[in-house]
Amino acid sequence: MEFLQDPALISPNIVYILLMAGLWLSATGTYIPGTGIAEIGGAGLILLTLYLLTLLSTNWIALILLIVGAAVFFILPLLKPGWIRIAEGGLLLQAGASFFLFANAAVSPILIIGGVLLAWVYHNTILKAILKQQSQLSSTQKDEFLVGTRGRVVAPIEDKGTVQVKGELWTARSTSRLAADTEIIVTEQNGLELKVEKAKRDETA
Numbered sequence: 001m002e003f004l005q006d007p008a009l010i011s012p013n014i015v016y017i018l019l020m021a022g023l024w025l026s027a028t029g030t031y032i033p034g035t036g037i038a039e040i041g042g043a044g045l046i047l048l049t050l051y052l053l054t055l056l057s058t059n060w061i062a063l064i065l066l067i068v069g070a071a072v073f074f075i076l077p078l079l080k081p082g083w084i085r086i087a088e089g090g091l092l093l094q095a096g097a098s099f100f101l102f103a104n105a106a107v108s109p110i111l112i113i114g115g116v117l118l119a120w121v122y123h124n125t126i127l128k129a130i131l132k133q134q135s136q137l138s139s140t141q142k143d144e145f146l147v148g149t150r151g152r153v154v155a156p157i158e159d160k161g162t163v164q165v166k167g168e169l170w171t172a173r174s175t176s177r178l179a180a181d182t183e184i185i186v187t188e189q190n191g192l193e194l195k196v197e198k199a200k201r202d203e204t205a
Contacts, residue, residue, distance in 0.1 A: 012105045015052045022046035027074035031130045057103040069093030091116050146189050153182040172196045
């Protein structure tokens with residue numbers, strides 16, 4: 001591994017770029033699970049970077065804070081899209097820690113600021129679009145899964161009532177009055193509300 005100790009390769013700026021690339025690839029893997037390509041590439045870059053960091057005067061506390069900041073920014077919106085503003089605070093933590101990453105050297109401020117801006121753009125264009133597409137696909141799949149499913153009326157349906165489908169209670173609407181304990185079939189789903197009709201004998205058999 002003597003080539004890895006080349007002064008050009010272990011310059012703070014190059015190591016910083018490799019570290020951020022590894023974190024970005026790993027984050028991409030959480031948004032596009034299943035392929036394994038991004039995860040393997042990210043893990044490889046991070047391991048390489050950790051080795052190079054041992055050759056430099058690394059501030060390990062700053063490194064931990066940097067990784068935490070990046071993780072907060074990329075992972076929080078994945079858990080709950082409404083947390084994006086909180087997640088953006090992770091970028092500030094990442095940027096602040098980056099300035100103190102090395103004890104006897106410094107990463108270029110232009111590189112740090114540029115990296116933060118690129119991370120923000122990358123998340124709000126590519127990763128956000130992927131997350132939205134996955135959410136829409138998941139919703140469509142769920143709708144298709146419930147449509148055609150049989151259940152039973154729990155609370156009488158005049159215009160709106162309650163039905164039990166697959167062991168769960170749902171708010172339901174019907175064009176006809178349905179008494180309690182009537183067997184129904186789901187014809188449509190709009191979010192958390194179902195549209196149902198009375199099941200025919202051959203459907204309940």
